Amino acid sequence: MQPKRKKLQIIVLFQNLGENNPYYAQSPAPPLPGLLLAALTPPIVDVEVLHEMVRPIDYSTDADAIALSFMDYLSPHAYAVAARFRSLGKVVIGGGKFASTFPEEVQPHFDSILVGEAQEVWPRMVEDLVAGRLQARYDAPLNSSLENIPPPRYDLAERVYATPMVTEATRGCPHPCTYCQLNIRRAPHRTRPIGDVIRDLTNTRGLPWHKRKMAMLLDNNLGGDLKYAKELLHEIARLRLWGLGAQFSIDALRDDAFVDALAAARCRMAFIGMESLEPASLADVQKKQNNVEEYREAFAKLHRLGILTFTGLMFALDEDSAAYYEQLPGLLDEVGTTVILPSIAIPLYGTPLYKKVVAEGRLEDTDLSHYEGDHLVFRHKHLSAEQVWNAYENVTMGFYTWRNILRRWWRFMRKQARTESLPGFAFRLLISTAIYLKLSIFQRHHAQIRIAGAHDLRVSSEHQARVGTQACAETQASAGHQASGKHQGEARSDAAPPDRDQERIREVA
Ligand code: B12
Numbered sequence: 001m002q003p004k005r006k007k008l009q010i011i012v013l014f015q016n017l018g019e020n021n022p023y024y025a026q027s028p029a030p031p032l033p034g035l036l037l038a039a040l041t042p043p044i045v046d047v048e049v050l051h052e053m054v055r056p057i058d059y060s061t062d063a064d065a066i067a068l069s070f071m072d073y074l075s076p077h078a079y080a081v082a083a084r085f086r087s088l089g090k091v092v093i094g095g096g097k098f099a100s101t102f103p104e105e106v107q108p109h110f111d112s113i114l115v116g117e118a119q120e121v122w123p124r125m126v127e128d129l130v131a132g133r134l135q136a137r138y139d140a141p142l143n144s145s146l147e148n149i150p151p152p153r154y155d156l157a158e159r160v161y162a163t164p165m166v167t168e169a170t171r172g173c174p175h176p177c178t179y180c181q182l183n184i185r186r187a188p189h190r191t192r193p194i195g196d197v198i199r200d201l202t203n204t205r206g207l208p209w210h211k212r213k214m215a216m217l218l219d220n221n222l223g224g225d226l227k228y229a230k231e232l233l234h235e236i237a238r239l240r241l242w243g244l245g246a247q248f249s250i251d252a253l254r255d256d257a258f259v260d261a262l263a264a265a266r267c268r269m270a271f272i273g274m275e276s277l278e279p280a281s282l283a284d285v286q287k288k289q290n291n292v293e294e295y296r297e298a299f300a301k302l303h304r305l306g307i308l309t310f311t312g313l314m315f316a317l318d319e320d321s322a323a324y325y326e327q328l329p330g331l332l333d334e335v336g337t338t339v340i341l342p343s344i345a346i347p348l349y350g351t352p353l354y355k356k357v358v359a360e361g362r363l364e365d366t367d368l369s370h371y372e373g374d375h376l377v378f379r380h381k382h383l384s385a386e387q388v389w390n391a392y393e394n395v396t397m398g399f400y401t402w403r404n405i406l407r408r409w410w411r412f413m414r415k416q417a418r419t420e421s422l423p424g425f426a427f428r429l430l431i432s433t434a435i436y437l438k439l440s441i442f443q444r445h446h447a448q449i450r451i452a453g454a455h456d457l458r459v460s461s462e463h464q465a466r467v468g469t470q471a472c473a474e475t476q477a478s479a480g481h482q483a484s485g486k487h488q489g490e491a492r493s494d495a496a497p498p499d500r501d502q503e504r505i506r507e508v509a
């Protein structure tokens with residue numbers, strides 16, 4: 001009798017605020033790792049993908065092995081999920097950004113981990129799994145080749161995703177922003193062969209027709225190599241997509257040929273790390289490529305071409321002041337960005353920002369489940385936790401009132417200049433409206449859920465602030481673990497004990 005074929009389930013974790021009160025993000029597109037790992041999986045096992053962002057984990061799965069993908073703030077949750085699956089007799093493999101940066105911390109929670117990128121190593125891991133010789137740890141080189149990566153398995157994405165076609169063309173970024181994951185252990189900026197990216201965008205097998213025409217490039221910074229980016233966009237233009245999303249740093253917009261290439265490729269959404277309208281705060285985090293004076297015209301350039309701007313906005317940067325927060329709603333209106341992704345600055349473990357905050361004795365909360373952008377985990381240089389919270393809450397909620405959403409939509413529609421036939425222009429307006437509303441609703445929903453939990457968050461941060469003024473970061477590590485918060489329950493029971501946290505701080509600092 002043939003031995004039973006093994007089944008592998010790949011789970012991309014997300015923070016759902018615990019099992020009793022799950023929150024499902026309304027993101028239009030899935031992240032890439034699950035679909036990519038599935039594509040890299042040799043056909044010796046059955047494979048399925050689950051995004052916790054849109055549906056709960058099924059612990060009664062008949063899969064023999066579970067692969068978990070997670071970023072830093074999800075690590076306590078990942079350890080809990082891994083422990084539960086392991087107690088059910090499953091083999092559990094871990095990977096992703098955090099596992100790649102802190103393998104010693106992560107490995108004990110898993111049967112096996114991958115440190116680094118999957119393309120060169122994952123097929124061998126699956127072979128070893130099937131042959132019963134899985135090792136505890138596999139290491140991929142820091143500059144793994146990006147050639148011949150197969151197209152992601154879009155057909156395995158949950159149907160709720162409006163844009164399942166996600167891929168990346170480049171990896172890495174040349175900029176030194178001190179809070180960025182990429183500046184923990186710098187890898188060279190690399191590009192994929194253009195033919196491979198085009199193959200990804202045309203591999204629409206298994207997708208309904210209306211999802212074959214929209215795609216998203218999830219690069220860290222597509223603008224990291226502008227010559228490559230322009231060539232790629234010219235090839236994408238031939239695909240005549242209905243809409244493309246891309247991410248790049250704002251300096252790329254100084255290159256008009258790049259902007260034209262975006263428009264020709266029918267880019268309809270540009271994610272840009274705007275981060276702050278306070279020049280001193282930008283300078284403090286080494287965001288040298290951002291010039292606040294240029295924002296307005298840079299965004300307007302894109303809006304005229306029907307490309308909406310989805311811009312990151314960070315609170316609690318060290319040079320932020322109460323006066324800046326007061327002016328912020330007006331400043332945002334002036335620069336005219338269409339959608340914002342607000343978050344509180346996160347000193348991700350290992351980043352230069354983290355090292356600075358620790359060195360200055362300002363780290364107050366070491367519960368990694370709080371490193372998701374909705375908690376203030378360090379003491380601000382000039383402002384109280386309350387001031388930061390109020391600004392985060394007021395600016396975000398104010399930005400996403402229905403009135404303001406509609407006002408910005410109307411402004412975006414009026415800005416667009418017609419460069420094509422009338423039906424073509426009408427179609428463009430329709431697509432950009434759909435993307436604008438989908439993104440605004442995603443962000444409004446996230447804000448409402450997070451702000452609805454704000455009382456708990458504030459209680460937590462006030463508690464932190466009180467202890468924070470009395471002790472240095474190392475002695476405060478345990479205080480972070482005692483703070484209350486509705487969504488902390490699940491993670492807390494499995495989070496590393498305080499002494500481990502202190503050890504980790506010392507190692508990284
Ligand atoms: C899409 C995206 C999102 C989406 C979806 C995220 C999700 N995971 O569900 C949204 C918009 C929701 C999001 C939100 C946030 N994000 Co985000 N996001 C991204 C983005 C642009 C793409 C992610 C992706 O698909 N990458 C491509 C994959 C293929 O890369 P990868 O994950 O490294 O995977 C490779 C390896 O690590 C490995 N691997 C990965 N998983 C596994 C698993 C196994 C088992 C194995 C063997 C291997 C393996 O193989 C892969 C291929 O080589 C990245 C930037 C980037 N390009 O990576 C930022 C990024 C992941 N985000 C980041 C951050 C900080 C956030 C926020 C916290 C920001 C904020 N302050 O609001 C929030 C979290 C909000 C929240 N409360 O949930 C950071 C991560 C930092 C970190 N280490 O935790 C990144 C890297 C951006 C950056 N440059 O700093 N994000």
Ligand code: SF4
Pocket residue numbers: 173174175176177180181182183220221249273
């Ligand atoms: S520009 Fe973006 S991707 Fe590049 S280092 Fe800065 S934050 Fe990271």
